Amino acid sequence: MDSLITAAARALATGDPLGALNRVALRDDAPALALRGIAMAQLGDLARAKSLLKSAARAFGPKEAVARARCVVAEAEIALVSRELTWPAKALDAARATLEAHGDRVNAAHARNLEARRLLLIGRLGEAERMLADPGLVPLPPASRVAHELTVAGIAIRRLRTKAARAALDRAGQAAREANIPALMAEVESTALVMDAPAARLIACGGERPLLLEDVEALLASGVVVVDACRNVVRDEGRVISLATRPVLFALARALGEAWPQDVPRSTLVARAFRGKHADESHRARLRVEIGRLRAELGTLADVTATSRGFKLVPRSAREIVVLAPRVEERHAAVLAFLADGESWSSSALAIALGSSPRTVQRALEQLAAAGKVHAFGRGPARRWTTPPVPGFPTTLLLPGPLPSD
The missing domain is CATH 1.10.10.10 (Winged helix-like DNA-binding domain superfamily/Winged helix DNA-binding domain)
Structure with missing residues (x-):
């Protein structure tokens, strides 16, 4: 692993995507492509990030299964952030199995946490709890502990276990301060506001x-x-x-x-x-x-x-x-509740999360758009819906370990 790749991976781990790009932006080898993909994801250009990560996965050789699995985990996180709930969950499960088989238990734990976050998002709380209760979990770096504890807090909030939720948020806040990444601290603070707002x-x-x-x-x-x-x-x-x-x-x-x-x-x-x-x-x-x-x-x-x-x-x-x-009652309130998380959703992802037919959700979105309560951007399969104003994508997208093969 050369010094530029090492320095770029370290910059990404501390939430400095521009610093990482300064080191690898002009390189097209597989490790550099992977790191550039994660950097672009942290900067919010998710389409470019996905393209770079796919190129990196193809560029890694057949003997670099761990590196390819890490790329798949990064793709899965981008899909989760962009609410692509139709992204193949089996691919993430296979990547996690590969990481565990090769002894990369930290990244395997990160993949397991991503699976739990997806299950939480679509309301399968029992499965999410079982996913997080794996007895083989290893100590995580601070940035990954934040994501883990936020998932634990999300499950507790939905189960109305407020003491457990506050304890998880406290642990997430401590981990975010250890990581010293402002985006992580802001994400924890935003989640904590739910506890003090009328429900x-x-x-x-x-x-x-x-x-x-x-x-x-x-x-x-x-x-x-x-x-x-x-x-x-x-x-x-x-x-x-x-x-x-x-x-x-x-x-x-x-x-x-x-x-x-x-x-x-x-x-x-x-x-x-x-x-x-x-x-x-x-x-x-x-x-x-x-x-x-x-x-x-x-x-x-x-x-x-x-x-x-x-x-x-x-x-x-x-x-x-x-x-x-x-707290608020109006027609299509459930659709608005999902859009209130600040992310952009496709109608198909909303249909999966709500357990409704895509056409029913599409009609609801069209009525909400006519009333000025939601906005859409993009066309066809790339069409996404948000509540106005259109927010950014607040995501950490930090893999616990470096992407290059080692």
Whole structure:
């Protein structure tokens, strides 16, 4: 390994892509191409970075399997940052296996962390946790520890384990300070803001107030019956009844929960559940059927009783009933929630993350664009969507070790 390659790799490891390019920008050998690719990725030119890394992988000889595997890991990280969720995950898995087989356990751990980040992004939390729980993990350099701890924090946040999330963020902050890379420190600070921002609204007894993540966690453990409009479930501390596939039943449950302990007139329930302006006899008959179904679904959590003017919820063992609602409610809120991460998304990647059809997501994006809530750039398969203004790509893209074969 020559001195320029060594110096460029060291510059990349400290977050100095321009310093790396000053040393290898005019070279076309395989190690230089790989380092130039990572440098361009750190600078935000992801298309050029992918091209350089592919060229580097081809340029490495058949005996340089480790170097080629490192290039694949770098490509995988670029794909993750650019939200190319259709990028072949099997290629990353094969690269990780190659790195482990050749004793490069640090880069193998980095590849494992990338796999966990992708699983986290598409909501497969259990698989992400198992990926990070590998007993063979080795101590990571500070820059890679940041990415690892941010993934751990992301899983904890989505599971509403706020103490674990804050502990992981503290460890990420310490690692970022050890790495002394401003982009990493900014990424940790940005993630930490989630913990101190309103995450939902509590609607109870005719009023509402914002809740932090800790408040949501405490609410779900308090023993009250929660009509959870964030996940379309009705729950208490130990039971969860999903109504995600029963929108009419959930609309009725939410209307009754918002009014608790009062009842709700039949005409209001018809408007909320069936979107009917006037409750005629057919609406009343359908309402009775749906109320019966809701009563059967809620089971031991709450009963639905009739009153002179409508219906009301009566908790069976809990002391009260509340509604947990998203902080912002509007049509296509789920699409906006994914775009709020500051990255650019393709419609196909959004469809994978949301578990929806690509056409459904495309229609939602077109409606949001018409309302000025999202912007698009590029054409065809390269078309990407963001929330305005179009941000950069805040990514570390630091491989733990040097790319050249050694």
